[in-house]
Amino acid sequence: MITRLRSLTTQWTFLMPVIAAVLLIFTWGRDLPGPVVGLVALVLAGSVLAAVHHAEVIAHRVGEPFGSLVLAIAVTVIEVALIVTLMADGGDKSATLARDTVFAAVMITCNGIVGLCLLVASLRHGTAVFNPEGTGAALATVATLATLSLVLPTFTTSKPGPEFSTVQLTFAALSSLILYGLFVTTQTARHRDYFLPITRQGEVITADGHAPPPSVRTAWTSLGLLGLALVGVVGLAKGVSPTIESGVAAAGLNQAVVGVIIALLVLLPETIAAVRAARRDRVQTSLNLALGSAMASIGLTIPAVALASVWMSGPLILGLGPTHMLLLALTVVVSSLTVVPGRATPLQGGVHLVLFAAYLELAVNP
Known part of the structure; x- marks a missing residue:
């Protein structure tokens, strides 16, 4: 019976990325009627679950922190491709697209995913235990990248408005790649x-120990299916975005809500994988996923849009407004206080989730 269930799971996770890719081909760039939007939403959810399954297979084969790195980079590369595509099609309307997407990713990962994982792990196991050396290094890198790319443009004077000059943008792009x-x-x-899960006695966990790792062939198959599933997730999310835009406009909400919803959909595979790791008391893996995704989002998006700006017309606005800068500063301070002890209670998870809720509330009511 168990073998049969595993076989059905394998078949389902194999078929779903293929179905998503086929559906994406037939729906790309078209206005979708209501029933098709519902079908796309169902396939989108299935693709997210399939992506999480294949990411966990790869992580089991290569071990930590390589497994979380694979998922973070895979999601971000496809997300960057989507951003550049939308910027190329959007003209002046897309001037703030890169900024809004990157900042949404930072808030979702550093407050939403981190807060949820700390809350889940601490409620289930008493406290959430992680390695402060690795987590602190990741947080410092995220804070530096976010400040250089999203805060400094607001204060520079070489160009009017919250924009970088060509030289400044080149410096920001190279700095992002180097860091x-x-x-x-x-x-x-x-x-x-520094980035491996640890026990409550502070010992590094080098192996999961629950099951033998999958074969090399299985891991490579999962890697290909992971990429296909993520292409489906991002592409189908873009396909339903006009419906989301219409719903947001009909509700009288701020247009920035659309970007938040799309970012939430794109980051859903990492969120599910991180929460699963937290339930298994592998909080370091959860933090690797969250902070690694934030770092990859900035470190890969800024160089990509800097390169794309060479042939695209229109401004590239990267500087945050005062409200978002304040939220970013508070996030960095709170995250630092969370990381220093190397363990967290439900209180720390709740604080991060409240910050995330504040970001969502201000997106709806700026």
Whole structure:
């Protein structure tokens, strides 16, 4: 019976990315009627679950922190491609698209995912335990990247408005790539043990121990299906975006809500994977996913849009407004206080979730 259930799970997670890709081909760039939107939403949800399954297969094969790194980079690369595509099609209307998407990713990961995982782990296991050295390094990198890319443009004077000049944008792009490369090297090579889950006695967990790792062939198959599922997730999310825009406009909400909803959909695979890890008391894996996604979002998006701005007309507004800068500063301070002890209670998880709720509330009522 167990073997039969595993076989059905394998077949389902294999078919769903293929179905999503086929549906994406037939719906890309078209106005979708209501029933088709409902079908797209169902396939989108199935693709998210399939992506999480294949990411966990890869993580089991390669181990931490490589598994969480694979999912973070895969999601971000596809997200960046979507941003550049929308910027190319949107003209002046897309001037703030990169800024809004990156900031939404930072708020969702650093407050939404982190808060939810800390709350789940601490309620289930008493306290959430993680490695402060690795988590602190990741947080410092995220804070630096966010400040250089999203805060400084508001205060520079080389160009009017919250924009970088060409030289400043080039510096920000190169700095983002260098910092992200240094972090990945630190995470996967020189200080890999800083990013591995730990026991409540502070000992590093080097193996899961629940089951033998999958074969190389299975891991490569899951990697391909993970990429296909993520393409389906992002592409189908873009396909339902006109319906979301219509609903937001009909409700009289701010247009920025559309970007928040799309970002939530795109980051859903990482959210589910992070919460699952937190339930297994692997909070470090959850934090690797959350902060790694925030870092990849900035470190890959800013260089990509800087390169794309060479041939695209129109302004590229990266600077945040005062309200969002205040939220970012508060997030960095609260996250630092959360990370320092190396363990968290439901209180810390609740604080991060309240910050995330404040971001959502201000997106609806700026």
